[in-house]
Amino acid sequence: MIKVGVIGLGRMGMLHLMNATKIEGVKVVAAADSSKKALKKAEILGVKELFEDYHKLLNTSSDIDAVIISLPNFLHPESIRLALEEGLNVFVEKPLANTVEECEEIAKLVRKSGRRLMVGHCLRFLGVIEKMKGSLDKGIIGRLEVATLEEVINGPFAHPRVPAPVSDWWFDPKKSGGGALLDIGYHMIDLFRFFAGDAEVVFSSLDHKFSLPVEDGAILVLHSDESAAKGIVNSGWYQQTIFPKYNFRAILHGNAGFLSSDYMVPRNLYSHAAKEGVKNLFRKVVGKKVRYLSYTYYYEAFYRELEHFFDCIKKDVDPLVSVEDGLNTVKLIRQAYALADESSCKK
Numbered sequence: 442m443i444k445v446g447v448i449g450l451g452r453m454g455m456l457h458l459m460n461a462t463k464i465e466g467v468k469v470v471a472a473a474d475s476s477k478k479a480l481k482k483a484e485i486l487g488v489k490e491l492f493e494d495y496h497k498l499l500n501t502s503s504d505i506d507a508v509i510i511s512l513p514n515f516l517h518p519e520s521i522r523l524a525l526e527e528g529l530n531v532f533v534e535k536p537l538a539n540t541v542e543e544c545e546e547i548a549k550l551v552r553k554s555g556r557r558l559m560v561g562h563c564l565r566f567l568g569v570i571e572k573m574k575g576s577l578d579k580g581i582i583g584r585l586e587v588a589t590l591e592e593v594i595n596g597p598f599a600h601p602r603v604p605a606p607v608s609d610w611w612f613d614p615k616k617s618g619g620g621a622l623l624d625i626g627y628h629m630i631d632l633f634r635f636f637a638g639d640a641e642v643v644f645s646s647l648d649h650k651f652s653l654p655v656e657d658g659a660i661l662v663l664h665s666d667e668s669a670a671k672g673i674v675n676s677g678w679y680q681q682t683i684f685p686k687y688n689f690r691a692i693l694h695g696n697a698g699f700l701s702s703d704y705m706v707p708r709n710l711y712s713h714a715a716k717e718g719v720k721n722l723f724r725k726v727v728g729k730k731v732r733y734l735s736y737t738y739y740y741e742a743f744y745r746e747l748e749h750f751f752d753c754i755k756k757d758v759d760p761l762v763s764v765e766d767g768l769n770t771v772k773l774i775r776q777a778y779a780l781a782d783e784s785s786c787k788k
């Protein structure tokens with residue numbers, strides 16, 4: 442049994458906690474959050490050891506093997522370092538950290554510790570993205586020329602069933618490290634690297650449609666030396682989107698055809714949910730593994746990334762998303778911020 446501590450129980454942390462409780466061979470034994478309300482929710486979900494101070498979870502919690510960190514971005518480096526020093530495996534929400542220097546430091550610590558660290562690059566675990574990558578690798582669209590990756594949603598302004606204020610750290614650049622680019626553009630850049638290989642940012646433009654101290658939109662052009670492909674990234678926080686609506690698409694243009702996620706995701710997410718519900722019932726009856734969250738289509742990726750992380754710990758192998766993937770994505774983000782600053786100075 443892998444014993445787990447969950448650190449940070451906000452929007453993402455609670456989702457990870459709930460997902461972890463459904464993974465075979467995993468037990469969430471501890472949770473930490475500075476909010477008593479969040480700890481109460483974890484208690485209701487059966488977590489026994491609760492801490493307001495995550496340092497105490499790391500120092501005193503009984504023999505945990507791994508932690509899931511979903512703290513605000515600026516707390517990632519310290520919490521990762523302490524967890525690795527305690528000999529724990531780490532799943533950390535993206536971004537790995539806010540700066541390249543912090544990411545490099547973490548990469549060194551991971552190598553030294555011999556533990557597994559995976560960054561939450563959840564979109565790589567989305568069914569449609571896996572299918573597109575499989576088809577690309579089989580050569581179905583020939584050589585990849587251009588990838589278009591876009592996600593325009595409401596970011597931290599997401600509308601839960603019970604509306605909640607957005608945590609302040611999101612709009613403090615020192616704590617968040619950035620806005621829509623670091624939040625959503627991050628995933629689009631990671632997908633470009635996933636499809637095309639390592640890249641450089643050749644154009645970057647940031648938007649400030651709202652009066653926020655961080656950008657609410659970003660458009661980038663990327664170029665990969667590895668594959669010679671170009672990427673167009675369009676990301677934003679300015680559109681009201683209520684789940685199951687999800688304004689995300691990936692299009693791969695090859696010299697022998699194209700693949701678009703729009704043609705490959707379920708057309709009607711409500712009928713998909715109903716079908717998956719019935720399939721899961723059948724899976725349960727015949728003793729097959731139930732695909733938890735498969736009815737939500739997009740949200741299943743969060744379950745599958747965590748399942749993969751724990752599988753890697755069980756099998757003692759490296760996760761598909763390495764610490765270098767986290768580091769290289771942050772490098773490109775920082776390049777994009779620097780380029781956007783340069784071009785705004787010239788105007």
Ligand SMILES: NC(=O)c1ccc[n+]([C@@H]2O[C@H](COP(=O)([O-])OP(=O)(O)OC[C@H]3O[C@@H](n4cnc5c(N)ncnc54)[C@H](O)[C@@H]3O)[C@@H](O)[C@H]2O)c1
Pocket residue numbers: 449450451452453454473474475476479493494495511512513514516534535536561563608624
């Ligand atoms: N993969 C994705 O698609 C995705 C989506 C949203 C957020 N994220 C990432 O997940 C992480 C968390 O984001 P969120 O939306 O859950 O944020 P959030 O503000 O909802 O949650 C953060 C939690 O951390 C707790 N916290 C803050 N400071 C603390 C401290 N010093 N000690 C203990 N607890 C503390 C807060 O009480 C809160 O419960 C961020 O790194 C964010 O970038 C990823």
